[in-house]
Amino acid sequence: MDDSQFRTAMGKFATGVTVIATDVDGEVHGMTANAFMSVSLSPKLVVISIGEKARILEKIKQSNSFSVNILAAHQKELSMIFAGQIKEHREVAFERLDGKPVLPGALAQIACEVSAEYIEGDHTLFIGRVTDIHLEDGDPLIFYSGRYRKLVEEQTVTV
Ligand code: FAD
Numbered sequence: 001m002d003d004s005q006f007r008t009a010m011g012k013f014a015t016g017v018t019v020i021a022t023d024v025d026g027e028v029h030g031m032t033a034n035a036f037m038s039v040s041l042s043p044k045l046v047v048i049s050i051g052e053k054a055r056i057l058e059k060i061k062q063s064n065s066f067s068v069n070i071l072a073a074h075q076k077e078l079s080m081i082f083a084g085q086i087k088e089h090r091e092v093a094f095e096r097l098d099g100k101p102v103l104p105g106a107l108a109q110i111a112c113e114v115s116a117e118y119i120e121g122d123h124t125l126f127i128g129r130v131t132d133i134h135l136e137d138g139d140p141l142i143f144y145s146g147r148y149r150k151l152v153e154e155q156t157v158t159v
Contacts, residue, residue: 014144019082020048021094021101022059022066028094028101031056032083034143035123036068044130046112049123057124064114066128067097069106072138076148078103079141098132109134 015034022029035049046068050057060066071079080086094101095109102109112128119125142149 008145011145014142014149017071017079017141017143017148018048019069019071019078019103019106020050020056020060020066021069021103022056022063023101024059024062029056029059030082030092030101030103032079039127045115046110046128046130048126048128049120050126052122052124060114060126061117065100066112066114066126067100067102068108068110068112068128069103070108070110071103071141072105072107072136073141073150074138075103075105076141079143079148097134100131102134105136107136107138107140 016036018033018036019030020033031050031054033048033050037047039045039047048066048068050060077086078092081090081092093104095104096102097109098111100111102111110128110130111132112130114126115129116127117124118127139151142151
């Protein structure tokens with residue numbers, strides 16, 4: 001099995017898109033991520049997976065906190081900015097939730113404190129203890145097979 005076959009297989013899992021954000025000394029750093037999962041209800045825990053080459057890795061270790069921002073369908077450009085798919089620098093305004101930087105307009109802003117970290121292969125898994133949540137209505141941005149998609153509601157035909 002080669003790397004591209006593995007990537008292709010993992011890309012068959014349709015996901016939402018998040019931007020993980022943290023700040024060190026008041027400077028906010030964001031990164032697009034879809035390796036995000038709910039872990040536990042009591043206590044409320046989530047997990048994110050950050051590649052060893054990502055600059056945000058050291059920043060989360062320093063701040064010991066992060067936010068997960070679940071993007072709305074109209075926020076594709078933000079995903080591209082924080083994935084480095086748009087190269088030129090864009091100013092992005094952040095709000096605060098429980099002191100963590102969060103993206104306005106995200107469907108869910110989830111503020112977390114790092115409760116554990118595990119290095120697994122070339123990624124680090126951060127377990128986040130959820131300290132606050134803010135929700136908005138709207139449709140999600142979807143990522144599938146390496147492309148951004150929109151959610152289409154299945155129409156049930158009654159005869
Ligand atoms: P950098 O290269 O440092 O930053 C990424 C971009 O964000 C840069 O262009 C930077 O200018 C911009 N940026 C950062 N902070 C700000 C700010 N405050 N204001 C304005 N711009 C800013 N990688 C993973 O490790 N885990 C994942 O789960 C994951 N999922 C992904 C899902 C999708 C759909 C995509 C497209 C990519 C995913 N990636 C994931 C890859 C990851 O987003 C990129 O490799 C990213 O560029 C690496 O992050 P970095 O911290 O090194 O970012």
